[in-house]
Amino acid sequence: MTDSSITANERSSADSREVESTDDTLLRIDDLRIDFATDHGWANVINGASFDVSESQIVGLVGESGSGKTVTSLSILGLIPFPPGRKSGGHIWYRGKDLTEMPMEALRHIRGNEISMIFQEPMTSLNPAFTIGDQIGESYRLHRGASKKAAMQRAAEVLDLVGIPNAGKRVRDYPHEFSGGMRQRAMIAMALVCDPKLLIADEPTTALDVTVQAQILELLAKIREETGTGIVFITHDLGVVAELCDKVVVMYAGEVVETAIGRDLFIEPKHPYTEGLLTAMPQLGERGEKLGSIPGRTPEPWAMPEGCRFNPRCRYAQAKCREKVIPLEDLGGGRASRCIRVHELELEGAR
Amino acid sequence: MTGHARVSEGSATGAPTQEGALVEVRDLNVTFRKRSLFQQTRSVRAVKDLSLQIGESETLGLVGESGSGKSTAGRAILKLVPAESGSVRVAGRDVYALNESQLRDARRDMQMVFQDPYSSLDPSATVGASIAEPMQVHEKLSKREARSRAAGLLDRVGLRESYLDRYPYEFSGGQRQRVAIARALAINPKFIVCDEAVSALDVSTQNQVINLLEELRGEYGLSYLFIAHDLALVRHISHRVAVMYLGHIVESGPAERVYSDPAHPYTQALLSAIPDASPYREKQERILLRGELPDPANPPSGCPFQTRCAYVMDICKESMPGKTPIDSGGDVACHLQTSGPELRGAPLGTLATTKPPSTALGAEK
Numbered sequence: 001m002t003d004s005s006i007t008a009n010e011r012s013s014a015d016s017r018e019v020e021s022t023d024d025t026l027l028r029i030d031d032l033r034i035d036f037a038t039d040h041g042w043a044n045v046i047n048g049a050s051f052d053v054s055e056s057q058i059v060g061l062v063g064e065s066g067s068g069k070t071v072t073s074l075s076i077l078g079l080i081p082f083p084p085g086r087k088s089g090g091h092i093w094y095r096g097k098d099l100t101e102m103p104m105e106a107l108r109h110i111r112g113n114e115i116s117m118i119f120q121e122p123m124t125s126l127n128p129a130f131t132i133g134d135q136i137g138e139s140y141r142l143h144r145g146a147s148k149k150a151a152m153q154r155a156a157e158v159l160d161l162v163g164i165p166n167a168g169k170r171v172r173d174y175p176h177e178f179s180g181g182m183r184q185r186a187m188i189a190m191a192l193v194c195d196p197k198l199l200i201a202d203e204p205t206t207a208l209d210v211t212v213q214a215q216i217l218e219l220l221a222k223i224r225e226e227t228g229t230g231i232v233f234i235t236h237d238l239g240v241v242a243e244l245c246d247k248v249v250v251m252y253a254g255e256v257v258e259t260a261i262g263r264d265l266f267i268e269p270k271h272p273y274t275e276g277l278l279t280a281m282p283q284l285g286e287r288g289e290k291l292g293s294i295p296g297r298t299p300e301p302w303a304m305p306e307g308c309r310f311n312p313r314c315r316y317a318q319a320k321c322r323e324k325v326i327p328l329e330d331l332g333g334g335r336a337s338r339c340i341r342v343h344e345l346e347l348e349g350a351r
Numbered sequence: 352m353t354g355h356a357r358v359s360e361g362s363a364t365g366a367p368t369q370e371g372a373l374v375e376v377r378d379l380n381v382t383f384r385k386r387s388l389f390q391q392t393r394s395v396r397a398v399k400d401l402s403l404q405i406g407e408s409e410t411l412g413l414v415g416e417s418g419s420g421k422s423t424a425g426r427a428i429l430k431l432v433p434a435e436s437g438s439v440r441v442a443g444r445d446v447y448a449l450n451e452s453q454l455r456d457a458r459r460d461m462q463m464v465f466q467d468p469y470s471s472l473d474p475s476a477t478v479g480a481s482i483a484e485p486m487q488v489h490e491k492l493s494k495r496e497a498r499s500r501a502a503g504l505l506d507r508v509g510l511r512e513s514y515l516d517r518y519p520y521e522f523s524g525g526q527r528q529r530v531a532i533a534r535a536l537a538i539n540p541k542f543i544v545c546d547e548a549v550s551a552l553d554v555s556t557q558n559q560v561i562n563l564l565e566e567l568r569g570e571y572g573l574s575y576l577f578i579a580h581d582l583a584l585v586r587h588i589s590h591r592v593a594v595m596y597l598g599h600i601v602e603s604g605p606a607e608r609v610y611s612d613p614a615h616p617y618t619q620a621l622l623s624a625i626p627d628a629s630p631y632r633e634k635q636e637r638i639l640l641r642g643e644l645p646d647p648a649n650p651p652s653g654c655p656f657q658t659r660c661a662y663v664m665d666i667c668k669e670s671m672p673g674k675t676p677i678d679s680g681g682d683v684a685c686h687l688q689t690s691g692p693e694l695r696g697a698p699l700g701t702l703a704t705t706k707p708p709s710t711a712l713g714a715e716k
Contacts, residue, residue, distance in 0.1 A: 064553040165642075180417070181643050209416035209580060211640045214624040218639060236553065239626030266630045280554045281628060282561075282583040290565075291558035291587060297523055350628045 026198050026230045027076070027115075028052040032090035034068075034075055037083055040302035045071055047309075048090070049256050050328070051249045053198065056224055058231040060245035062238060062277070066298040068254040069234050073200050075100070076232075077117060078107050094198070112139040116191035120203040122183035126175040132159070133171025136190045143194050158189040162219055181212035188219065195227065202234045217244050238277060238350070242266055247334065250274050253299055253309040261334035266350040270337035272314045275347040283351055308340065316345055372404035373574050374428070374542055379437035381420075381427045395648045397423040399598040401437070405542070408572040412589030412606065414582055414621070418644050420598040421578050425544045428576065429461050430454065442541050459489050462535035466547035468527035472519040478505070478530050479515030485537045504533040508563060525556035532563065536571070544576045549584070561588060582625050586610050591681070594618045597647060597655035599671075604681015612698035614683035617656045619699050654686065664691045 034046040046068045053059045061069045074080050076092055076099065092099040094115065099107065116139075119125045127135060136158060137151030146154065152171060160167035162185040175183060184204060191199055201220070205213040221244060223229055233245055241248055248265045250258040250273065258271040269275045279292035296313040299305060305312050307322040314321065321340055328338045339345070381398040397420045405411045415421045426432045428439050430446050439446040442460045449457055465471040472481055482504055483497035492500070502512040508529040519527055528548065535543055545564065549557040565588065567573055579585050585592060586606055593603035594615065602615035613619040620638040640659050645651055651658045657667040666686050675688035678696040688694045 064555070179643050209644075210582065210624040210626075211416060211621060212643065213626075214637060214639060217626070237626065239628045242628040242630070243626045263630045266628055276555060278628070280558050282558070282581075282587040283629075289587075290562050292555075293558035293562070294555035297525070297556070350630060 024055040025052050026055055026057075026095065027232075028091075028093040029072070029076070030091045030093060032072065032075065032092060033088045034071060034080060034085060035088050036085050036301065038302055042086075042088075043301035044088070044304070045254045045301045046075070047254045048328075049251070049254075050090075051247075051256060051259060053230045053232055055197070055230050056228045057247060058220070058224055058233055058245045060241035060248045061232060061234045061251065062236065062241055062248060063251035064236060064277075064298055066253070067251040069251050070202055071254075072251070073117070073202050073232060073234050076200060077111050077115060078102075078104070079117075109143070112191075113143040113194045114196055115198045115200065116194070116196040118184075118187050118191045118199065118201040118204045120206055122180070122187045122207075123175075125187060126183060128175050131172050131174055132178065132186050136171070136186065136193055139190070140193045154193060155189070158192050159186065161192065161223075162186075162189045163215070164189075181208055181215065184208060184212075184216060185219070188216070188223075192223065192227075196229060198230045198232070199223075200232045200234075203236070204233075205240065206235070206237070213240070220244065238266070238281060242350075250277070253304065254301065255309055255338060256328055256336075257310065257338040259334065259336045264333075264335060268349050269347045270331060270335060270342050271310075271339045272316050272345070272347065273310050275349075276313075278350045279348055281350065308338070316341055371406070373407045373409075373442055374403075374405040374576070375438075375440040376401060376403045376428055377438045378402055379424070379427055379439065380435045381423050381432060382435045393648055396650075397598055397647065398427060398434075401598075401600055403593055403600065403603065405574045405576060407541075407574055408568055409591070410568065410575040410577055410589045412585035412592040413576060413578045413595060414580065414585050414592060415595035416580065416621075416644055418597075418647055419595040420647070421595045422546050424595065425463070425546050425576055425578050429458075429463055429544055431463070456489075459538045460540055461542045461544070462538075462540040463544045463546065464528070464531050464535050464548040466550055468524070468531040469519060471531060472527065472534075474519055477516050477518055478522075481519075482530070482534045482537055485534065489538045501533070501537070504536055505530075507536070507567075508533045509559075523556075524552050525560060528552065528560050529563065532560070532567070536567065539571070540573070542574045542576070544578065546578045547580070548577075550579060550581065557584070564588070582610075582622065594621065597645065597650055599655055599684065601656065601685070602681065602683045604677060604679075604683075608677070608680045608698075612679060612700055614677050614681075614688075614694075614698045615656075615685050616660050616662050616687070616699060620659075654684075662687055662691075666690050 030050050032046055032049045033044065035042045035044050049072055051059065061072065063069045071080065078099065087100055133152050133155040136155035140146050140154050141151045156168045156171045159171060164170050164182060164185055178186060205216050208216065217240065220231060224231055235241060242263065246262065248260050249256055250271065252273045258274050265274060266278065269278055276294035280294065282291055294313050299309065307324055308326045311317040311321040326338050326340050328336050329342065330336050379398055379401040380396065383395045383397055385393045401424055403411060413421045413424065423432060427434045434447060441457065444457050446457060479498055479501050482501040486492045486497040486500060502515055505512055505514055510526060510529055522530065549560050552560060568575065577585060577588055589606045591604060592606045592609045593600045594617065596617050602609060602618045609618060610622065613622055620640050623638045642659055645658055653669050654667045654672055657663050660667065664686060672684045672686045674682045674684050676682045676696060677698060679698065688696065
């Protein structure tokens with residue numbers, strides 16, 4: 001092992017001790033199951049997802065499209081419509097209360113107040129007919145009973161916090177007067193206006209250019225530093241996860257297949273799917289070599305394979321992988337894997 | 352200016368000689384005008400004095416942020432949007448000097464693959480009909496001949512022949528993009544513009560399509576203009592890379608050189624912004640650009656990057672820098688090469704070690 005990997009391991013074990021010793025868990029998703037009604041009957045899209053988020057912690061939720069990462073995040077705030085969706089098991093604990101059992105009225109009090117969300121598309125999430133300040137201030141007026149004037153002032157404050165120059169004037173602008181990066185900042189400001197304990201960011205930088213993405217990542221890290229907000233960061237970009245997140249949860253076909261702390265995941269993945277994702281990342285240093293890829297595609301929710309859901313695409317699959325449902329095995333140190341062969345395989349990490 | 356650049360690029364890369372370049376673009380300008388009844392006509396110069404060459408079976412990567420004009424450049428080269436001035440030669444024909452029927456004929460040599468295959472494929476036509484159409488139009492093939500060739504093409508891009516009678520909605524994103532590639536290949540083009548062709552795909556599917564494009568390039572000797580915002584991907588597929596900012600190519604050169612030794616401050620910042628998942632690579636100091644891309648309708652004076660550049664000097668606000676060849680290949684449009692620290696063909700890295708950006712900035716103030 002190289003020097004850098006040893007230091008990364010040391011750091012991560014320190015991290016994990018911290019996580020275990022403190023009792024500042026904000027959110028605990030426990031064996032969550034969600035189904036959707038389809039033409040093929042009830043299809044299970046989230047199958048026993050479990051992970052938790054502590055104060056000041058940034059948790060990366062990673063997977064390809066169709067892995068269930070967005071559905072998981074929407075379910076936290078009760079944003080899965082019924083029908084077609086339904087919860088068929090599990091809990092989402094937030095500070096001792098189960099969000100999934102909470103009456104709508106109480107949930108509404110938490111939404112946008114203690115837990116808020118940043119969506120991927122700032123263009124479609126902002127109302128073109130209201131000023132930026134109105135929209136940022138709205139939840140402040142709703143949750144804090146602030147006057148219109150105080151809400152506008154607060155809006156300017158958070159807009160300034162997210163780095164919009166001349167925020168006091170810009171609150172009176174309409175969304176079309178903001179550029180893409182500024183709109184995403186406005187969305188973040190909107191999420192921050194009530195000092196949330198937990199922020200859920202669903203691909204907040206996917207539509208942005210790398211230079212703007214770098215600014216937004218810096219901003220989220222700063223917010224965590226200054227306010228102690230816990231962040232669930234949903235993305236398909238492992239590079240972003242490596243830069244920003246303290247903990248990684250990898251999802252595939254509605255299941256958590258691997259969790260890791262710090263850079264462990266990138267040094268030594270513990271699930272063949274993670275290995276596939278890591279080796280598929282184009283590297284900056286080479287040309288001509290074939291890019292790695294995972295054969296096949298994510299299964300449809302109504303046609304999940306028997307046994308391990310990844311087995312048809314897995315290069316290490318054996319007969320035993322197809323026999324029974326594979327549980328998520330705790331490997332200690334904040335690591336877990338849903339691979340039956342985890343102890344015999346030596347998987348390749350990021351280069 | 353351009354003659355200068357050609358010599359340096361041709362000599363520094365192992366790529367085919369630039370003399371017999373398949374695609375040769377010179378001083379291309381594209382301006383969009385918005386007329387309104389009572390207001391002054393607003394115009395946006397989306398592409399400014401763009402010159403580039405692409406050799407046979409060579410891939411040129413075109414990178415830049417949204418609004419940099421890279422897609423417009425790709426379209427103007429195929430005359431899908433009209434250029435205001437400049438010339439484009441593809442396979443020996445001057446695209447802008449052709450009349451309509453000649454142009455239609457010339458289009459056989461040049462094709463395009465778009466970002467979203469769902470909107471570029473006719474949803475009411477079967478995949479087979481979509482792929483066969485260009486062959487029937489251009490090569491006057493009979494329906495049956497075209498269909499059998501379409502079947503062969505589907506097979507070549509890794510899809511089953513039985514898919515011929517299916518409709519685009521029945522396919523996944525990656526499969527649809529394969530269909531779009533098959534259609535682009537149908538009339539044996541020499542040059543394909545790939546405009547964000549894999550940006551909408553998941554990483555493993557994206558790689559399959561990239562590998563396919565690479566195979567086809569080797570097999571048919573295709574040349575690509577590969578337009579993308581994913582810098583790592585462009586690095587992987589391109590022989591040479593051109594970096595666009597606000598309509599200008601600010602730097603170009605062999606991919607290895609541009610990525611390892613960027614010569615333009617913008618390229619340097621762009622590369623440092625890429626998130627890196629490797630636990631082994633040394634973490635580089637990130638250059639965080641202030642602000643955002645200026646409004647293309649109201650560009651800054653002088654160098655387009657001067658409003659965000661850490662090394663900005665007085666001269667940058669006054670005049671647009673000319674192209675300076677870089678010793679290790681390609682060229683750059685930056686005043687640092689000829690004024691101030693005078694890099695004289697050296698990449699920017701040499702400056703950063705002797706004079707960090709903060710000092711440069713401090714000295715300016």
